[in-house]
Amino acid sequence: MAEGQEEVKLLGAGYSPFVFRVKWALKLKGIQYEYIEQDVINKSSLLLHYNPVHKKVPVLIHGGKPIAESVVIIEYLDETWKHNPILPVDPYQRAMARFWVKFIEEKLAEVIRRALLAEGEQQEKEVMQARDALKILDGELKDKKFFGGDTIGFVDIVLGGISVWLGVIEEAACFKVSDPIEFPRLKKWMDGISELSIIKEAVPPRDTLVLHFQKLRQYGLAKAAKK
Amino acid sequence: MAEGQEEVKLLGAGYSPFVFRVKWALKLKGIQYEYIEQDVINKSSLLLHYNPVHKKVPVLIHGGKPIAESVVIIEYLDETWKHNPILPVDPYQRAMARFWVKFIEEKLAEVIRRALLAEGEQQEKEVMQARDALKILDGELKDKKFFGGDTIGFVDIVLGGISVWLGVIEEAACFKVSDPIEFPRLKKWMDGISELSIIKEAVPPRDTLVLHFQKLRQYGLAKAAKK
Structure with missing residues (x-):
């Protein structure tokens, strides 16, 4: 399976402007994903497992591999799904x-x-x-x-x-x-x-x-x- | 002239660990450049002109165009001079x-x-x-x-x-x-x-x-x- 076709999940929280950034980038790319709402006060074992350093949302999980930090996720999305570019080419x-x-x-x-x-x-x-x-x-x-x-x-x-x-x-x-x-x-x-x-x-x-x-x-x- | 062949200058300060990062990246790439030491207390008009937002070193000037922030400069160097890659490919x-x-x-x-x-x-x-x-x-x-x-x-x-x-x-x-x-x-x-x-x-x-x-x-x- 090509990289871009593996399963995409997003650990998020509705109130977070940082999660919103990732949702926006996913929408621009037209990427289908499963959204999993997180309680960031009582943190789930899922969140602690996938973002042990910051223990924060958003976390993108692509083919089982986690990426944290909204700006890092957006660059990753742009390099993995090259259509509808988000960063300039030059x-x-x-x-x-x-x-x-x-x-x-x-x-x-x-x-x-x-x-x-x-x-x-x-x-x-x-x-x-x-x-x-x-x-x-x-x-x-x-x-x-x-x-x-x-x-x-x-x-x-x-x-x-x-x-x-x-x-x-x-x-x-x-x-x-x-x-x-x-x-x-x-x-x-x-x-x-x-x-x-x-x-x-x-x-x-x-x-x-x-x-x-x-x-x-x-x-x-x-x-x-x-x- | 190809992008990578234009003149490269670095506005720096010897005591700065951030300037050091850029010097290191330039060395890894084998890029020739002119180094211009800056006084960051009495800021030169050159520095104010090329980094009006932060007024800080390092500033890389490539073909007359300035780039500030050491981590941004390193990614730029890596995307412009592709040999001896600094970031992974994947x-x-x-x-x-x-x-x-x-x-x-x-x-x-x-x-x-x-x-x-x-x-x-x-x-x-x-x-x-x-x-x-x-x-x-x-x-x-x-x-x-x-x-x-x-x-x-x-x-x-x-x-x-x-x-x-x-x-x-x-x-x-x-x-x-x-x-x-x-x-x-x-x-x-x-x-x-x-x-x-x-x-x-x-x-x-x-x-x-x-x-x-x-x-x-x-x-x-x-x-x-x-x-």
């Missing part, structure tokens, strides 16, 4: 896509995660950093329809999950990173991706998400207070 | 290499950077995290000669810079992450890479490095105290 453009993905991971996703679990001055500091990152991304987008040009690419998928979730996390943790007026190009891009069926199909109802992130925040703050 | 093995590189970036390099700029309890917390990461890497290495198997690969290059620098940073910031006895396989791997000529050629004298990181620590602590 090495320089690929490097640029990877540069922006790393930027989003470190300067936005991680910062928003910290803002969700912080209070007061510390939270304000994180919020300012996230705003700076959005400003830079707004500048990078220029007047392109997508970061990938005319079609959705690696950067769009990686940022897309975060941007859809940002409003939810802001509400759950009582902060505000972004006023759409400040970032007109990002706003237009966001409006564009919000129209996609994947957003409507794979993103849980807003109220459920807000409640989930409120719980996550309380859990995180209580844990930090104990230390 | 997509699953490539994903595993990228997984570990991301792990090293987030759970070790970033943690050691924070430990360098922290004191007291906060520093202890970072040191414990770095130790956990080393333990996991020791387990992953198993009895392989290199993370890449019999030859040096992506993970070896990315971890190599850090491991060579770790002792220096420990001395400069008065902490101790690693006792080699705890990590026998990593110790053996370290001994192996320490023998390489690249280490002897590209790593500055230890005393100079310690002094540099002591200054960096004082600068960082003073900056944090002002906030």
